[in-house]
Amino acid sequence: MEQIEKKHPENKKRKRTKVLLSVVASVLLIGLAGALYIYNQVFKPFSLEETAYIYIQPDKGYEQVMKQISEQAPPPSEEIFRILADRMNYPRQVKSGRYAIEPGMTMPDVIRRLRSGQQAPVNLTFNNVRTLEDLAGRISRQLMMDSVTLDTHLHDNERAAAFGFHPETFPVMFIPNTYEVYWNTSIDDLLNRMKREYNAFWNESREEKSRRIGLTPVEVSILASIVEEEATYADEYPVVAGLYLNRLKRGMRLEADPTVKFAVGDFALRRILYRHLEVESPYNTYKNSGLPPGPIRVPSIQAIEGVLAPQQHDYLFMCAKEDLSGRHNFAVTHAEHARNAAAYQRALNERGIY
Secondary structure (H helix, E strand, C coil), X not given: CCCCCCCCXXXXXXXXXXXXXXXXXXXXXXXXXXHHHHHHHHCCCCCCCCCEEEEECCCCCHHHHHHHHHHHCCXXXXXXXXXXXXXXXXXXXXXXXXXEECCCCCHHHHHHHHHHCCCCCEEEECCCXXXXXXXXXXXXXXXXXXXXXXXXXXXXXXXXXXXXXXXXXXXXXXXXXXXXXXXXXXXXXXXXXXXXXXXXXXXXXXXXXXXHCCCCHHHHHHHHHHHHHHXXXXXXXXXXXXXXXXXXXXXCCCCCHHHHHHHXXXXXXXXXXXXXXXXXXXXXXXXXXXXXXXXXXXXXXXXXXXXXXXXXXXXXXXXXXXXXXXXXXXXXXXXXXXXXXXXXXXXXXXXXXC
């Protein structure tokens, strides 16, 4: 009869200990691997080829921010990002603004930036702008501003007066340049900034040049707006400015075609007709003496400098060249101007421009 081996109690205890240790070791290994994975994800840089920008409106909450981040700059792990954001208390500290997520940033870096409100400024530009409506539209496309609201502010008499202007001259306060501005800046803060930039631009040197030609800074900008609309090429700015200053000194009307286009409300006019010259408007310099009540565009710095340093000559008349190059023939006498004008009119007729 086969003898059955009896298991010793100590052997059973050893086996149970081995199994327990094996289970514990497995759990520890899995936990260690999981911890290592999480650690790597937390400090793994965002996979971006270039900087991404997140725009947060004041009325947007945490979920809207997460949606934008997932679309514009997906984190290494959205689940871990959300856990970190919650631990860092960001969902309850969402701040509006424009934020940069740069290549190389980690999830804690991004969350700290968003939570602290450390915005990336916008390079605000508004070159080649004609009307206040255009200006409001250009600015609102770059900042968190409603164009209609901004336009209303720009046309407000009291607001313009508070800065030393009226609605017609308010555009001269905006010196075309590139400015670092926060995306969510308020209209009041923007206007105050533009006034500071205006004051800095009109330093003692420029004010002295302005006095030398007999104009105020505002008048310089008004004349510069006409010069810039008249001259296609910047090298003609000082020549055209000198011509208009000669006419002003002699009490002659400016008779500037661009002011007629402004008065008519059609900058695309290629040919000024007699009926256009008769339009009733304070901006029509064929019917009114002196400068118009305000600029016909926001003049560039180059145009302003052209007026402040006008070329000294005796020209009183100018006419676009008959080659339609955008340049001008200048004349001292009316007879010479009449010949230039006749040549230009023939060129328009030959090309069917009426």
